[in-house]
Amino acid sequence: MRMNYKYEVFPNKEQIQTLDSWLSICRQQYNSALLDKQRFYQKNKTGLSRTQLQKQQKADKQKIPLLKTVPSQPLQEVFFRLERAYKNFFEGRARYPKIKKYKDYNSLTFTQFGVEKRHVKKKTGEVKVSAVRHAASLDENNHLLISKLGTVYVNFHRPLEGKVKQVTIKRQGHRWFAIFSVERHVNETVEFPVQSTGIDVGIQKFAVLSDGTTVENPKFLLKEEKKLQRAQKKLSRMKKGSNNWKKQLQKVQQLHIKIANQRRDFLHKLSFRLSKTYQFVFVEDLMIRNMVKNRHLAKSIHDAGWGAFGNMLAYKCNNNGGKLVSIKPHYTSQDCSGCDERVKKSLSVRTHVCKSCGAILDRDHNAAINIEKAGLAFLGLCPTA
Numbered sequence: 001m002r003m004n005y006k007y008e009v010f011p012n013k014e015q016i017q018t019l020d021s022w023l024s025i026c027r028q029q030y031n032s033a034l035l036d037k038q039r040f041y042q043k044n045k046t047g048l049s050r051t052q053l054q055k056q057q058k059a060d061k062q063k064i065p066l067l068k069t070v071p072s073q074p075l076q077e078v079f080f081r082l083e084r085a086y087k088n089f090f091e092g093r094a095r096y097p098k099i100k101k102y103k104d105y106n107s108l109t110f111t112q113f114g115v116e117k118r119h120v121k122k123k124t125g126e127v128k129v130s131a132v133r134h135a136a137s138l139d140e141n142n143h144l145l146i147s148k149l150g151t152v153y154v155n156f157h158r159p160l161e162g163k164v165k166q167v168t169i170k171r172q173g174h175r176w177f178a179i180f181s182v183e184r185h186v187n188e189t190v191e192f193p194v195q196s197t198g199i200d201v202g203i204q205k206f207a208v209l210s211d212g213t214t215v216e217n218p219k220f221l222l223k224e225e226k227k228l229q230r231a232q233k234k235l236s237r238m239k240k241g242s243n244n245w246k247k248q249l250q251k252v253q254q255l256h257i258k259i260a261n262q263r264r265d266f267l268h269k270l271s272f273r274l275s276k277t278y279q280f281v282f283v284e285d286l287m288i289r290n291m292v293k294n295r296h297l298a299k300s301i302h303d304a305g306w307g308a309f310g311n312m313l314a315y316k317c318n319n320n321g322g323k324l325v326s327i328k329p330h331y332t333s334q335d336c337s338g339c340d341e342r343v344k345k346s347l348s349v350r351t352h353v354c355k356s357c358g359a360i361l362d363r364d365h366n367a368a369i370n371i372e373k374a375g376l377a378f379l380g381l382c383p384t385a
């Protein structure tokens, strides 16, 4: 299975100039190949193939030195893109390929990656194993090493896992990203440190696990959200359309983006950790629907980003060979996790106190244990000590 991991990269000024120039050369190659294909078709009533285009490019390289400034992989990959564009058109998925403008051409793909051991046959007939470094690879400092460009720092905000097959460098506005395409084998047997956990989504806390671990709402997010509230209030007092209003609007929008990014990052890290630790993660089904009845609660859940989190978690568990299982909510916060006695309590009661078995524990912790128990029962599994 192919997976894509995206990270921000930080080329220096000179490297940005180089990348911009490579993009523009690749774009020209794309456009002229598109025109060549059209002309060729008109004349010969048959298509011009990717291999023919590549041959042409090879010949052009001898005449046009500028072409040689671009590493050959992204330069050749241009024709794969064109081929794909035609295929999508013929199979009814897209319109006829168009000439690409500056803003339409923003990425370079290196179709091979890393360092590979190869058997090289020498002139003497002797076969030797030698390491071949592709035009794109990671160096010993985990920086991206690209031939004719140098090393570029990558912000690996979450781990890159699996064998990298190719990398695409992408320009987005003023920022640059590297998208690593990775081959993952989903069915390999994975050792999990712990068999299972139940998760109860909190209100004050982000979540509580059945072993009692509490995941707090990240403080930096609360801080940024307060900042956003203040900025929005300030905006609402300004004259709509005025210069100050426009400036403030931009501030508000930037804060929104920042918060969304930080939240996503937090959720990625948390779901990653959970998917690596537990083979089965149990959550309550319809959690959102049940709680949306209460508007105040709905806001908290929305803020906690539970929906996005559930998706990430399901996806990551799956990729890692585990499973996210949702169970039907059934008095999970009322029933005693120790003896199953029902202990009715309102939402404001934060502690579970059982008179029949003497259990005293945090309300959400009690619920998380019940969720895990229900999940295990559903799968016909036993809890591990």
Ligand SMILES: [Zn+2]
Binding pocket: 336, 337, 338, 339, 340, 341, 354, 355, 356, 357, 358, 359
């Ligand atoms: Zn009890």
